[in-house]
């Protein structure tokens with residue numbers, strides 16, 4: 576292996592069985608958005624997460640879109656959405672013509688702040704639905720968020736796109752709210768090359784999701800349509816990749832957690848901190864994200880520049896939604912008079928978390944960062 580080979584942030588990591596499932600699809604000619612792999616993959620996900628029902632879709636974004644439709648969110652409705660996240664958490668709110676209001680994070684898990692959620696309800700009233708995220712695979716303060724939403728009859732949607740395999744009190748992320756969304760995009764902990772899954776609490780909802788995702792045909796001998804449908808079903812080929820990936824998911828989580836632990840131990844003496852796993856929670860540590868203390872003399876930009884010079888891929892934190900030009904006209908609510916999401920964005924840097932990265936390669940990453948810190952000390 577080249578000693579300067581590029582080290583990636585997160586890349587697809589096949590387990591070996593994926594091709595067998597794809598071959599089965601070819602052998603039976605189920606090269607379509609239905610077939611044994613699709614239903615098998617849904618079953619695998621239900622078995623693994625203990626979700627009541629799962630619907631395989633073409634993306635995590637599609638899962639969030641369908642969840643909002645099932646939640647009854649439409650034109651003119653208000654939806655509270657975690658501010659610090661990827662834009663795909665928020666875009667579907669616009670697809671259904673609703674208005675997002677962004678809710679700040681709390682500093683421990685970096686996810687939706689229950690205090691800010693309470694404050695937003697006091698300011699704007701209860702929204703139709705709330706979308707909270709388990710960012711980078713760190714479980715949110717789910718029980719607190721759910722209690723608040725339940726008290727105000729708010730439909731809850733968990734964006735668990737980054738959190739497959741993360742748990743809270745033994746429950747899988749994505750199965751605690753009314754609806755949960757998973758993603759199998761190429762950079763996620765397991766991938767189908769592109770895909771998603773909607774998790775529902777009841778079979779009726781899952782049946783409706785399936786209908787919406789397959790052009791909303793009514794049960795009639797001809798093409799009968801009584802609501803607007805979408806072409807959102809996952810292909811049987813992609814689902815085959817997913818079935819193979821599920822067999823190595825626990826192994827990937829162990830690898831991600833080892834990568835994270837190695838960074839944390841290696842930077843133990845530096846002015847940095849990390850997202851916290853709350854008691855009873857397990858984070859899948861999809862990405863290792865390092866937060867620089869306010870008094871660190873190193874910036875994320877310096878770290879990313881230095882990594883790039885060494886042919887190592889890093890990334891900024893997700894940029895908060897309230898700072899995005901496309902959402903400039905949306906309200907944003909914090910718990911107090913400081914913005915936690917802005918602080919996290921200013922001080923956070925995503926480190927290479929590729930499960931194909933060798934320990935020697937990770938040592939290279941660590942050495943580059945340590946060198947930068949030692950040069951920047953007073």
Ligand SMILES: *Cc1c(COP(=O)(O)O)cnc(C)c1O
Pocket residue numbers: 633634635636637660661663664708734736737757758759760769770771
């Ligand atoms: C990846 C991701 C999504 C979208 O999933 P896709 O499958 O890429 O559509 C949504 N939310 C978050 C937080 C994500 O990281």
